[in-house]
Amino acid sequence: MIDSPPAWMSVLEVRAFGERAAMSATLPLLRRLPQGDGHHVIVLPGFTAGDDSTRPLRHLLRDLGYASHGWRLGANVGPTPKILDGLAGLLERVHAEGRAPVSLIGWSLGGIYARELARAAPELVRQVVTLGSPIQMIEHDRSSAERMWRALRHLHDRDFRRDVRAAYLPPLAVPTSSIYTKTDGVVSFQASLIRRTPTAENIRVYGSHCGLGYNNAAIYAIADRLGQPAELWRHFSAPLVLKGAFPRPDEFDPTKLPHVD
Numbered sequence: 435m436i437d438s439p440p441a442w443m444s445v446l447e448v449r450a451f452g453e454r455a456a457m458s459a460t461l462p463l464l465r466r467l468p469q470g471d472g473h474h475v476i477v478l479p480g481f482t483a484g485d486d487s488t489r490p491l492r493h494l495l496r497d498l499g500y501a502s503h504g505w506r507l508g509a510n511v512g513p514t515p516k517i518l519d520g521l522a523g524l525l526e527r528v529h530a531e532g533r534a535p536v537s538l539i540g541w542s543l544g545g546i547y548a549r550e551l552a553r554a555a556p557e558l559v560r561q562v563v564t565l566g567s568p569i570q571m572i573e574h575d576r577s578s579a580e581r582m583w584r585a586l587r588h589l590h591d592r593d594f595r596r597d598v599r600a601a602y603l604p605p606l607a608v609p610t611s612s613i614y615t616k617t618d619g620v621v622s623f624q625a626s627l628i629r630r631t632p633t634a635e636n637i638r639v640y641g642s643h644c645g646l647g648y649n650n651a652a653i654y655a656i657a658d659r660l661g662q663p664a665e666l667w668r669h670f671s672a673p674l675v676l677k678g679a680f681p682r683p684d685e686f687d688p689t690k691l692p693h694v695d
Contacts, residue, residue, distance in 0.1 A: 435575055435576065436568075436570065436571055436575040436622055436624070436625050437575075437576050438576040438577045438620075438621075438622065439577075439618060439619050439620065439621070439622055439623075443618070443619040444578045444619040444620070446617060446619050446642060447619040447620065447642045447643060447644045447645075448642075449642040449645055450642045450644035450645030450648070453641055453642065453645030453646075453648045453650075454490070454645065454648040456648070456650055457490060457648040457649075457650060458490075460650055461494070464494055464650070464653060464657075465494070465497050465498070467498055467654065467657045467661075468498075468657065468661050469498055469499040470495070470498050470499040470500045470657075470661055471499070471661075471663075472499055472500065472501060473500065473501070473532060473534055473535075473536070473537060473560065473660075473664075474500070474501040474503065474529075474531065474532035474534070474536045474537070475495055475500045475501065475503065475537045475538075475539060475660065476502075476503045476504075476505065476524065476525065476528055476537070476538050476539070476548075477491055477492050477495075477502060477503070477504060477505075477539045477541075477544075478505050478510075478521075478538065478539065478540040478541065478545070478547050478548055479504075479505065479510050479541055479544050480510060480541040480543050480544055480565075480566075480644075481510055481512065481542055481543040481579055481582070481583065482510060482511065482579075482582060483509065483510055484507075484508055484510065485504035485505060485506065487541070487647060488504060488541065488647060489504070491647050491648070491653065491656075492504060494653065495657075495660070498657060501531075501532065503524070503528055505520070505521070505544075506520075506524070507520045507521070507524075510543060510544065511586050512543070512587070512589060512590045513547070513590050513591050513594035514589045514590060514591060515591050517547075518591055518594060521547055521551060522551070522554075522555075525538075525551050525555065525558055525559075526558070529558045535557070535558060535559055535560035535608075535664065536558060536560060537559075537560045537562075537563070537660055538551060538552060538559055538561070538562045538563070539562075539563045539564075539565070539656060540562070540563075540564050540567055541564075541565040541566065541567070541646060541647050542565065542566050542643065542646075543567070544564075544565075544567070545562075545563075545564030545565060545566075545567025545569070545612075546567055546568070546596075548562045548567075549562055549564065549567070549569065549600070549606060549610070550594075552606050552607070552608050552610075553603075553606060553607075556606070556607040559608045560608065560609075560664055561608055561609040561610065561611070561660075561664075561667065562606065562608060562609070562610045562611070563610075563611045563655075563659055563660075564610075564613065564626070565613050565614075565646040565647060565652060566613070566614055566621065566626055566643045566646045567612065567626055568621040568622075568626060569600045569625065569626055570599045570600055570601055570624070570625045570626075570627065570688075571596070571599075571621065571625045572596045572597055572598065573596060575625070577620055577621045577622075578619060578620045578621070599688070600628065601629065602688075605628075605629065605631050605633075605634055608633070609633040609634070609659075609667040610628065610634045610635070611634075611635050611636075611637055611655070611659050611670065612627065612628045612634075612635070612637065613638075613639060613646065613655055613656070614627065614636060614638060615639055615640060615641045615642065615643065615649075616684075617641070617642065618642070618643040619642060619643055619644075620644065623684075624684075627684055627685075627686040628686055629686045630686065635669045635670060635683070636683040636684065636686065637652075637655050637670050637680065637683060638680065638681050638682070638683040638684065639651040639652050639655070639679065639680060639681075640681070650679075651676075651679040654672075654676065654679075655672075655680070658670060
């Protein structure tokens, strides 16, 4: 079983306020990142959050030339039938509007949804970028949000319950980037790691779980990933001047997941 992060790390999640303030302070610089090609991007919020949490990132992506979309499904209370049906319909509508595959960005639980959408309909998805998403977690694993998850579990679609770790499933058919931090106070960072393949990677940044959507290094990586031509995807490589903001990512090893039975 994957356990939750230590309590002291959860306390450090207050850093998210500083990350949000830093994003606001550096917006003039962030808006000077390379302009995108205009393709459509859907940004999915984390557990208990909604479109308000992703608005700063979505607005920045629009400034960079992308057609960014929130999910318009209210608070993310978990995989309810309404949310799962709404996500499938959203992807189909945005794909039809853009007439091209859609990039999906998912924060925490939102990244789990993004990966499931890409697994179910890869022809509609250009790439998936996840932010602190517990990709390897299954039923009975633990996180700092476990108590709230259990309180809402009766609302969840039973068919969505995950009993196989992503490590033992076929890799996604679309390029995938997992952005994570080793000081994640909500989910164990090992749960966010994926196996590196020619079209899958882990990108490590410094910061908190609750601040990843405002984290300047994560935003740079997102803009870099979205800015690649669809047919020329390459692994992320930070420019020399920013190397210090992107520590060496951990290699995924399923035998080193914490407390795995």
